[in-house]
Amino acid sequence: MEDEYNKLVHLAKNGDQEAFIRLADSCKERVAKIAFYVLGNRDEAEDVAQEAFLRAFVGIRGLKDGVPFDLWVSKISRNLSIDRLRKRRPQADPVEEWSKENEPETILDIREAIMELPALFRLPLTMLYFDDMPTDAIARILGVPQGTVKSRIHKAKEMIKRRLGGQF
Amino acid sequence: MDNFENEVGRARPGIDIPGPFFIPRLRAALGKIADETVANPLGACAGWAMATILVAFAFLAAIGRLDLVPDLVRTIGNVVGVS
Numbered sequence: 001m002e003d004e005y006n007k008l009v010h011l012a013k014n015g016d017q018e019a020f021i022r023l024a025d026s027c028k029e030r031v032a033k034i035a036f037y038v039l040g041n042r043d044e045a046e047d048v049a050q051e052a053f054l055r056a057f058v059g060i061r062g063l064k065d066g067v068p069f070d071l072w073v074s075k076i077s078r079n080l081s082i083d084r085l086r087k088r089r090p091q092a093d094p095v096e097e098w099s100k101e102n103e104p105e106t107i108l109d110i111r112e113a114i115m116e117l118p119a120l121f122r123l124p125l126t127m128l129y130f131d132d133m134p135t136d137a138i139a140r141i142l143g144v145p146q147g148t149v150k151s152r153i154h155k156a157k158e159m160i161k162r163r164l165g166g167q168f
Numbered sequence: 169m170d171n172f173e174n175e176v177g178r179a180r181p182g183i184d185i186p187g188p189f190f191i192p193r194l195r196a197a198l199g200k201i202a203d204e205t206v207a208n209p210l211g212a213c214a215g216w217a218m219a220t221i222l223v224a225f226a227f228l229a230a231i232g233r234l235d236l237v238p239d240l241v242r243t244i245g246n247v248v249g250v251s
Binding site for chain 1: 172173176178179183185186187190191197198199
């Protein structure tokens with residue numbers, strides 16, 4: 001499995017487009033979801049994910065040995081999303097985009113509270129609880145120590161609990 | 169995991185992202201990049217020229233003749249017409 005993965009990375013570094021597509025296909029959800037958790041808008045998140053992969057394709061020779069492709073592109077996606085977030089205010093109601101019909105009120109309240117968190121705290125929290133990512137992977141994507149990730153998640157939880165008052 | 173963490177986990181949005189056209193769209197965009205690279209020989213020349221200059225610097229460093237770098241820069245300047 002790892003041999004196959006390393007082979008694909010090697011081929012992609014040598015300009016093999018199909019190998020790159022296979023790598024992209026294996027991690028597209030993660031890359032797009034990171035953008036979605038930052039931006040709260042599906043279309044924008046897809047655009048950012050596309051751009052992240054295009055930049056990765058152009059710069060893949062710079063991918064260092066030992067750095068997993070998915071974490072590398074996720075980091076690009078995160079940086080592009082933060083850049084885009086700085087340039088605009090959310091246009092759509094993000095909670096509405098996240099929601100399905102007939103969901104319990106508590107769930108909607110939690111989502112709203114999460115979406116109101118600053119991106120600095122929202123992103124590690126959603127990566128941990130929505131995508132089940134380990135904190136060391138989150139740390140690599142965010143480019144901060146693991147301890148910082150844990151403290152941001154802790155703070156995010158405190159902010160949500162405060163926001164939701166006596167519900168928890 | 170406490171009750172709060174369970175609830176946060178349940179708040180996971182049930183959204184399918186990216187959509188089904190993501191990979192075809194990416195494939196088309198990558199094809200375009202490849203086509204542009206092929207169709208832009210000037211860019212390719214610039215790339216090769218840069219690589220050649222870097223190799224020249226590396227060669228001078230390897231033989232311990234970095235004192236020749238100013239001559240190399242002057243020569244390159246003459247070639248591209250900036251000095």
